[in-house]
Amino acid sequence: MNKVFVELKEVVGGQVRFIDTRFDLARPLAGREMYNLEHIEGAIYWDLEQDLSDMAGEQGRHPMISKEKMTNLVQQAGLSPKDSIVIYDQGGSPFALRAYFLLEWAGYSNVHVLREGFAEAIKVLPVTDVKPIIQHSEVTPEWKDELYVDLEKVQKIVVGQLEGQLIDARSAVRYRGEVEPIDPIAGHIPTAINFDWEQLKNDGQFLANEVLVEKLDGLADKAKPVIAYCGSGVTAAPLYASLKEAGYENVQLYVGSYSDWIRENEVETE
Known part of the structure; x- marks a missing residue:
């Protein structure tokens, strides 16, 4: 059985790389605005349409991104396959799980989605409006096509x-x-x-x-x-x-x- 979801109590105090994927399909800029206002300390932001989709593609309304774009995304995020990665959104939404799928496709195995949303997370995890300083990596994904x-x-x-x-x-x-x-x-x-x-x-x-x-x-x-x-x-x-x-x-x-x-x-x- 594959463990996809993780609960807050399992990540508090751990060495975790957080990815914020909050988004609003009706207001595409809202997610970035929410992140800029407040996010879990150390979290980077991935946007559904700018990062997790190829909006210039023709294969549907939120097309699959290329391997080149996904490679660039994980390298800019400085993500290592050894990292414990936890993705969150506003809760009960599909955005964190879109990122989960793409990371799994790129060969990352230690990736989970926070079962609770951001509103619950900030009750127990530190938040900030400061963007983390990220050291880019040269990681090469091992694709699971x-x-x-x-x-x-x-x-x-x-x-x-x-x-x-x-x-x-x-x-x-x-x-x-x-x-x-x-x-x-x-x-x-x-x-x-x-x-x-x-x-x-x-x-x-x-x-x-x-x-x-x-x-x-x-x-x-x-x-x-x-x-x-x-x-x-x-x-x-x-x-x-x-x-x-x-x-x-x-x-x-x-x-x-x-x-x-x-x-x-x-x-x-x-």
């Missing part, structure tokens, strides 16, 4: 050429094509099943491990690959991480997600 699924692979899964169960992390009404507030076409990727990522959290934090196991057990065959996707690849990250936490061994993420799929492929509704 098996975690990342692109459009071509999803197409093969849909037609049965590759084994895998697609899981749509959006709401049931969006999955069924009854409502679509963002994308121009309503529906879901053929063969996908649905599990709304909102079920994974409560009161600003993600559910405890035993509750995640109960909720996700039996959702799909654990002997087969499971691939999480959503609208733009952001809210799929909590489902990706929670499946790992719940004991699924072969979990992957389609970062392009539905917004990438509908550019040139048919959809299903039900």
